[in-house]
Amino acid sequence: MKELQLFIETRYWRLLFFSFLAAFTMGCEKEEVETTGLDVANASVKALNTVKITSTGMNFIAPEEIPSGWNTFSYLNKTGEPHFFILVKIPEDKTLEEYHEEVTVPFNNWLKTWREGAPVQDPGIALWFFTDAVNTGGSGLIDAGETAVTSINLQPGNYIIECYVKLPNGDFHSVVGMLDQIRVTEEGSKVKEPKSDVSLIIDGNGMTMEGEVKRPGLHTFSVDFIPGSAADVHLVRIEDPEGADRNQLNDWMYWANIIGYEKEGLMTPAPAGFSFLGGSQELAQGGRTYFQAVLKPGTYALISEVADPMSSGHYVEFEVE
Template identity: 25%
Template sequence: MTKTHAFRRLLTLALIAALAAPALAHQGHSHGGSSVQVQSQDYTFVTPTSVPTGWTTFELKNTGKEPHHMQLVRLPAGMTQEGFLAKLQENEGTALASVEMTGGVGMLLPGESQQITVNLSEPGTYLELCFVPDANGVPHLALGMVSAFQVTQAPADAARAELPKADLKVKLVDFGFELPKGVTITEGVQVWEVTNAGPEGHEMLVFRLAPGKTMEDVAAYLQKPEGPMPIIPAGGAQAVTNGRTSYVHLNLVPGDYLMLCGIPSPANAGAPHAALGMIRPFTVVEKSAQK
């Protein structure tokens, strides 16, 4: 997000602190309710203009040449798209706290796709936003990657979407990730139920360490970002407001990973949550290793 330059500097401290943190692990499958297809291109979203209220599974496919994600927000009554974008330029943390963050798909590489099931509980104007910066550090939304759509009240007799069965429950708190004790995360298709217990807005971005790389390599790269990144985007769940839940559909391969939240904290001078300790390494193991 516009977590850009300050995020990179402050995240270094959190990563170094996380080196001694225990690694984790887990297992799963997936399914969702009514579906919306979205394409992320350079620099726009191709998406429906109207969606009914209720639990909805968004499938984001990155058809561009750069990494992209999709953050969903609902504008409060009286706020325009232009007004919100102006607020973002002034102070990202304050601007995000002024809208309802309803989730979204974390960063994907070109050609990749992922699903997220979220609750569009209220009618209104929603925005799809990509905060991922380009090579010059300019957020994609500043290049036009913002799309508005309307959420309309579903008919009273409309069929209710069936929620996915969660393989793992993750709680987001100020400032950390809470997972069940002793959980083992195994490879394959799975669904994680991600709930924000706040009070600030939170996200769960997922990255896989590149082959042969360690958390020390990640910390070194963030201190001096030269050459290929030692982490590979693996999607995840974009930010939700306190009390909201989303279901992220993952397909994980064995390896070492980390989850982090980069949302800036209005209560902590805009520091990214990762710099406040909201980062956690975990490990995905082969199914044959789970005995």
């Protein structure tokens, strides 16, 4: 297992995971949940071209093309469990079907052998994924019936959109349909870069929040990713600050935690006592993204999907009065 863990912790392995979940599009519809709009900025986004993405089950309903430049994504989760989306820029000549067959399927199959105690072997993932696939942002985890709002500056090209939260049986959501392909065109958007009132920095030492959130209401978070960092950020409301098991949240946030055991990392159901309100996926090459959320008085945390975020500096807790 030591050899396996060393392999997992490399930058290329993490990049591998973020993009392996691709192209298979099965329906698996779930009962829709009415959106409350209480915890995330929904209609509050004022942009000329808000890109609407919706999940009604294990799927993404998304446009085929969007302009390059700044885009504000409004991701509505009309399912009964948390999801997110990540955008992965892939080579121009690669299709959704190739991504599925060469990245998603072999990774998911390899994970099954890991649960069974098999030795470390070549998972069979295409080499182009390690050299030519780039994580370019996306939404943080968002609860059932809610909307995540994220702004990303995108270059023209070919992108995969996916969710790799796990089903109770251990399969990634992408394997049962949570993936799609989006073309970012040469035509530029007319949206200007957002303005933030809360600033986050993610680097090799962890996550830092500059300033304080002093009031409830709508807030826009900027997230600066230092090149080489391999962490994202998820906004979580701690519903019961005294009784919530933060250690359980800490363990659940890392996809590779306790593979093969109960409550495996990122496997649904999510830990009780926490509400997921969005955030931002990582930018592998550095840069800045934004996300919005409406905060009510209470206790919140910003947490990354890394091994042991609370001990590695990737956890920030704060109060809203």
